[in-house]
């Protein structure tokens with residue numbers, strides 16, 4: 147099953163994956179999802195927000211146990227981040243069926259749209275819409291780098307963008323959501339634990355940073371006569387790293403745009419995005435505040451104009467304690483981990499009891515073509531997920 151996904155959206159130059167929401171590779175992954183579901187006789191539907199669902203049993207019976215993850219990727223992502231959770235959900239159902247299990251609750255498999263925010267900029271867009279954490283208007287207006295809106299991309303894919311929004315009906319059918327995901331870090335290596343349970347997700351957010359300067363000739367403009375936004379931007383990147391280290395947080399600027407982007411032209415405008423996260427929300431707020439202060443001070447010096455706008459924010463998530471403890475017990479005592487990675491399970495924890503299972507990542511590397519997982523650990527994850535589904539739904 148897993149091998150079907152391997153070639154989809156793989157970018158040969160780097161071996162990474164580019165599966166952005168509603169682009170051809172992601173639509174191919176959606177077709178794979180429907181095939182896997184159909185092959186198991188599971189009813190498949192796309193909800194009003196573009197999330198995919200496959201059902202063992204009738205969701206209208208209510209109190210469904212749902213598992214899954216996402217199919218989209220970051221630019222040049224790895225093969226496991228997201229798809230491992232979806233593929234493991236189908237495989238866990240196979241295990242339960244092989245042992246003759248007859249669930250007393252509906253079991254659902256979910257694949258949430260735009261979890262990475264790789265195309266439209268807001269992570270977990272599908273689960274945010276479903277849980278009412280973002281308004282339909284705000285979501286429809288989100289646009290990719292080519293100016294294509296989420297509204298247009300949904301419509302082109304055949305889902306009515308005017309029906310998106312808080313899906314109370316769908317949520318009322320779900321009793322709990324358990325997401326399996328490759329670990330994005332090294333804790334399980336050090337703990338020698340193939341499988342772990344999620345404890346918490348750090349507060350984290352994304353801030354768009356705009357630096358406005360004055361375009362001019364690279365060769366004839368004296369240094370003192372420049373208002374170079376690249377200078378202010380570069381200083382902000384260094385300040386982010388410095389302030390994060392001092393506050394015990396992490397900060398990343400991994401995406402930047404420059405206009406007019408000419409080798410021999412001083413830029414008129416630079417736009418970058420700050421991704422900042424910290425275990426402690428005060429530390430996170432301190433980093434953002436200090437980066438803002440440093441940026442504005444530097445902009446004054448450079449004669450440029452800088453603005454920092456929060457684009458998305460995820461508060462700290464502590465997963466449902468009874469559900470978390472029930473998973474730990476079902477699995478015979480596995481480590482409980484907090485993570486700096488955001489997940490749909492984190493967003494949905496505002497409206498549902500949610501939990502996470504993590505599968506060991508032998509290098510800890512993720513959001514990179516180098517992301518890997520040992521098949522023996524993936525199988526341990528499927529077995530663990532099947533045990534959890536058996537306990538919760540059968």
Ligand code: HGY
Pocket residue numbers: 261262269270486487488489
């Ligand atoms: O960015 C994240 O933490 C997640 O991979 N979407």
Ligand code: MN
Pocket residue numbers: 220227262513
């Ligand atoms: Mn990811």
Ligand code: MN
Pocket residue numbers: 216227228261327
């Ligand atoms: Mn993920």
Ligand code: MN
Pocket residue numbers: 215216228261325327488489490491
């Ligand atoms: Mn996730």
